[in-house]
Each structure stands twice: as C-alpha cells, then as structure tokens.
Amino acid sequence: MTISQRANRQPYFAEELPPLADKLPWFALQVRACAEARVADHLEGKGYEWFLPMCKTRKRWSDRVKERQVPLFPGYLFCRFDPQNRLPILMTPGVIQIVGYNRLPVPIDEFEINAIQTSVASGVSTEPWPFLAVGDRVRIDSGPLQGLKGILVKFRGCHRVILSVSLLQRSVAVEIDSAFVTSLISTDSPCFGRPSAHSKPL
Secondary structure, eight states: OOHHHHHTSOOOOOTTSOGGGGGSOEEEEEEOTTOHHHHHHHHHHTTOEEEOOEEEEEEEOSSOEEEEEEESSTTEEEEEOOGGGOHHHHTSTTEEEEEEETTEEOOBOHHHHHHHHHHHHHTOOEEEEEOOSSSOEEEEOSSTTTTOEEEEEEETTEEEEEEEEGGGTEEEEEEOOGGGEEEOSOSOOSSSOOOSSOOEEO
16 A cells, blocks of 8 residues: 555544543654654554644755655654553564653544544645744634644644644644634643643653
8 A cells, every 4th residue: 555545544443442542642653754654553453542643845856846644743653552461562663662751652632633633524725834832822723624723824824723642742733824813812731832841752
C-alpha cells in the first residue's frame, strides 16, 4: 500500500481491542525517518489504534510538478495505548521513542488530536507550520472546521488558523476565510495552552 493510499484510510480500530480501548490516551511516537507508514502497519497488525495525519505537497521536477502525500508531522505518528504496557510499542520496528517528560510518556491532549483529525478529514488545505505557543486566539464559527480554536495568522495574503500539538512543539496551518473566525477574549483555552516544559523523547 502506498503512502497516498494510506492517506485516504481512516484511523484503525482493531476489533479485538477491549471495550475501553478507545478511552486510552493518545501518545506521540518518534519514528525513524520515512518509516511512518511502516510503523503504522506494524501497529495495526498488533491491534493498536493509530493516527498518521497526511498533507499534500508539490515537488518540482525538471519537466513537471508532482503532487504527493507526506506526513503532516514528519518523524512522528500518534497511537492509543496503555502507558503501563508500553513495551510492545517500544519493540515495534521503526519506533525510536515515546515522547514525554523525564523519561515518562506524556499523553497528547485529546482536544489537540481532535482538532488535527477534524482539519485533515475536512479536506481543507493544511501544511506543517512553526509551533506557536502565544498569539491571538480565535474560534472558527462556520464551515467544516466549525468549533475549532487556534491562533489566527496571515501568510502570503491568506488567513490561516494554527492548530498546535503542545507536547511535540509542532503546529499545522489550516487555510481559512477570516470571515469565519471570531476572536476569543480568554487566552486559557484547554486546546492550545503553553507547555510547562520542553518535551524530550524518552
């Protein structure tokens, strides 16, 4: 299966998982370069639910421009699992480490994962973006991303909302019409807070 075909698949839910498996937290896995899809295959074979967000990129060749699907967070993918039973994850070929603090796995905020899943599923243009911890926070009031909160920036004449994964210190930019967003007075949104410390792989 090519990485483009994988991009069209939904996150995997294994039938053999126990009923409460979908309540397990999400964790970020640091993986070897260009091994994201292979690691996802291994995790699927072990019955884990994974999430590998993809985006389109255009690469210019000598005679043409080719569009292809690439990971939105190169070198990382997300997986639900019990942190008390993480050895099968660490033994998965291609997995380097589980991202966390002080050698302990730290779960990814569910709101942040939901925001990335919603933006990818909506089909709107997304791309990697430098992580932003502070800025003017907005809420999207209409369209396929309605209800999401993020940081509004302007880039090359277009308005974009920045959705962040605090633990990874990574963000993605979602192109949006500025008429669809409303400024938030409060800056203590549960979705995109500043991390208390720099994350370090375990």
